[in-house]
Amino acid sequence: xxxxxxxxxxxxxxxxxxxxxxxxxxxxxxxxxxxxxxxxxxxxxxxxxxxxxxxxxxxxxxxxxxxxxxxxxxxxxxxxxxxxxxxxxxxxxxxxxxxxxxxxxxxxxxxxxxxxxxxxxxxxxxxxxxxxxxxxxxxxxxxxxxxxxxxxxxxxxxxxxxxxxxxxxxxxxxxxxxxxxxxxxxxxxxxxxxxxxxxxxxxxxxxxxxxxxxxxxxxxxxxxxxxxxxxxxxxxxxxxxxxxxxxxxxxxxxxxxxxxxxxxxxxxxxxxxxxxxxxxxxxxxxxxxxxxxxxxxxxxxxxxxxxxxxxxxxxxxxxxxxxx
Numbered sequence: 001x002x003x004x005x006x007x008x009x010x011x012x013x014x015x016x017x018x019x020x021x022x023x024x025x026x027x028x029x030x031x032x033x034x035x036x037x038x039x040x041x042x043x044x045x046x047x048x049x050x051x052x053x054x055x056x057x058x059x060x061x062x063x064x065x066x067x068x069x070x071x072x073x074x075x076x077x078x079x080x081x082x083x084x085x086x087x088x089x090x091x092x093x094x095x096x097x098x099x100x101x102x103x104x105x106x107x108x109x110x111x112x113x114x115x116x117x118x119x120x121x122x123x124x125x126x127x128x129x130x131x132x133x134x135x136x137x138x139x140x141x142x143x144x145x146x147x148x149x150x151x152x153x154x155x156x157x158x159x160x161x162x163x164x165x166x167x168x169x170x171x172x173x174x175x176x177x178x179x180x181x182x183x184x185x186x187x188x189x190x191x192x193x194x195x196x197x198x199x200x201x202x203x204x205x206x207x208x209x210x211x212x213x214x215x216x217x218x219x220x221x222x223x224x225x226x227x228x229x230x231x232x233x234x235x236x237x238x239x240x241x242x243x244x245x246x247x248x249x250x251x252x253x254x255x256x257x258x259x260x261x262x263x264x265x266x267x268x269x270x271x272x273x274x275x276x277x278x279x280x281x282x283x284x285x286x287x288x289x290x291x292x293x294x295x296x297x298x299x300x301x302x303x304x305x306x307x308x309x310x311x312x313x314x315x316x317x318x319x320x321x322x323x324x
Contacts, residue, residue: 032285032298046286052110055182056175067182071106074189078103085203086251088262097197104245104253105192108219112282115181117308122177130168133161195236196243199255204244204265204273211249211288213274215281215302219245222276232276233311244273249288279305 031041053067077099084090085100108114132139140161170176206212222242224230234241242256252273278285278294281302287294305311 027288030287030290030294032287032295032302033283034299034302038290038295041286046284053178053182053185055179062175064182067185070186071110074099074102074106082247085247085253086205088203092201092261097201098193100253101193101196102189104196104219104243104255105189107245108192109185109188111217111219113217113280113307114312116282117312118181119177120308122180123172126168126172130164133164133168192236196255199243200258201261202254202257202259203247203262204252204254204269205263206250206252206270207264207267210267210270212246212252212270213277213285213287213294214246215277215285217280217282217307218277219243220273220276220280222272230272230276232280232305233307235312244276246273246277275301276305278302280307280311 028040028042029046030038031046032038053064053071054062055064055067056062081096081100081103085092133143143164220232220243221234221236222230222232222244223234223238223240224242236243240256242254244252244254246252275297278297279301281298283303285294285298285302
């Protein structure tokens with residue numbers, strides 16, 4: 001996850017609103033979508049998909065209760081931090097940083113763009129695995145030994161080939177792809193939250209008259225060069241990368257900047273973040289009040305930065321690991 005995408009400076013200024021964890025208020029927001037006029041929605045009804053975490057259980061049924069409970073716990077624990085973090089006098093404890101880091105990581109992982117990147121990488125990796133198994137004798141031998149050890153009966157490399165030719169198409173189904181995504185959810189939250197906790201944090205406050213925007217892919221990364229140009233979509237762990245999460249229309253949480261813990265940022269920072277969040281969006285952008293400039297950016301650039309293509313490369317799946 002090391003690739004970035006260049007974004008031009010001085011983007012159009014736009015206004016916004018941000019979805020918060022569970023127990024959100026009953027406020028309204030404006031929803032923007034390519035090819036459609038803006039409409040009014042609510043934080044409770046937007047950015048939700050029924051059955052998103054439904055995956056196959058050991059008994060073969062579909063169930064989302066375990067991952068839903070896991071994500072609900074992270075959201076609930078972050079709620080208190082959301083309420084007070086914008087206050088300049090707020091003092092972060094290690095526990096509060098950890099809870100926010102977990103929510104931050106979860107928000108990135110379950111975003112539409114990240115999920116579709118997983119789908120793309122999953123299918124690409126399985127296609128490569130099929131090719132390797134068919135044409136690489138050493139891979140067939142390794143898989144045959146592994147499955148002979150686990151199943152008992154001796155399996156030859158020739159006998160393993162028709163088995164995997166049947167197995168791989170089954171693994172490429174939507175249900176198996178989602179199962180792979182869900183089973184890695186907790187591990188990825190732990191991985192990304194540890195990276196975020198290792199960076200210094202800062203609250204960015206928008207200057208008067210400007211607001212932050214959000215989308216269905218609200219967590220973005222930036223790396224600014226010596227000329228003031230910035231690239232979006234670099235890996236979290238890359239040197240000098242700043243991870244950004246809008247917390248509200250007024251505030252954004254930044255990890256990777258060494259300034260004081262609280263800062264009213266320049267107009268250019270708000271504009272750059274807003275344009276990046278919209279460019280990384282998958283389908284929707286959101287604002288607190290109707291702003292034609294947001295709609296222009298959505299119509300022209302929503303989804304122009306594609307995870308797994310010209311931004312985050314995503315993890316590759318090893319052939320052997322796919323068949324653990």
